[in-house]
Amino acid sequence: MERVSYRGRTAQDTLNHLRETGLRITEPRVEVVEEIHGRQGLFTGEQLYGDLRERGSGVGRATIFRTIDVLVELEILDRVHQPDGAHGYVLRSPGHRHHLVCSACGDVVEFQGCNVGDLIDDLATRTDFRIEGHWLEIFGTCGRCQQPG
Amino acid sequence: MERVSYRGRTAQDTLNHLRETGLRITEPRVEVVEEIHGRQGLFTGEQLYGDLRERGSGVGRATIFRTIDVLVELEILDRVHQPDGAHGYVLRSPGHRHHLVCSACGDVVEFQGCNVGDLIDDLATRTDFRIEGHWLEIFGTCGRCQQPG
DNA sequence: AGCTTATTGATACTGAGTATCAATATAGCA
């Protein structure tokens, strides 16, 4: 039985998704997709690049970032905006979610933005803005990382 | 009568605030404070630097960013996280607010995050995270920028 | 006016990507 990612989709599912979209299945893309499906929590493009390189992969920096962009576009990854302005990425569950991120270990809890939609509708009518997107991101320290030692 | 910023505070108020905090009132700080009080909407550190330089000011890049950090720390400026990961800044009104930003002209509407606090309390109890901060930022196009021409 | 030390600007650097472009590999087709 194929190993299933903790988000409920396999690397193969993701590769199929790429193929169905008309994108080519290349060695670098396979490597990146397998790498992200084997990970937990938040990671940056730089980390992905470093880790793949460390294990002997020849993927280039540009390819990492290009592939990440594709995966975000296809809603396979979510982009998370970190406090320092850099981007982290996390495998996405189906549906629109927000993230609660542990600043210590990068662990991510997804949650539904429940009432944020109402807030946005309300704002749209009150302000005359056409609203195109929003982020709600929450940072903290997870239970495990709160424990000393 | 002194000209009042659209956020209800003068540059002089801000300088007084700096002085009361024990910080020195220097020429570069005066220039930066006056510049931000004369502005509308969102601006970046780079813009502030460029604009001051253009009008003959000798402030250095590092000083701009240092001064911005001080003003964020004193809650005179709010830091806004933009889609590309860069930071924008906006003069802050009293109290904790969130921002609705026009991606075309940088105009900013502040709003109260109303029910976000409840959501966060709920998450804290359900996830065992100690929550340290959050952002809610909304992007769109303001009424004026929606009009063609 | 003198003195202490906070602050500054020049410079060089970093981190996080992005543009360019010739070389290569993929996928569809014969």
Add this chain to the structure above:
DNA sequence: TGCTATATTGATACTCAGTATCAATAAGCT
């Protein structure tokens, strides 16, 4: 299976948004 058009890649060099260093300067207390 081999051919071909073109999507994709990796090396390189670059940009953008800051940050570290540090000697020179200037605030502001006394």
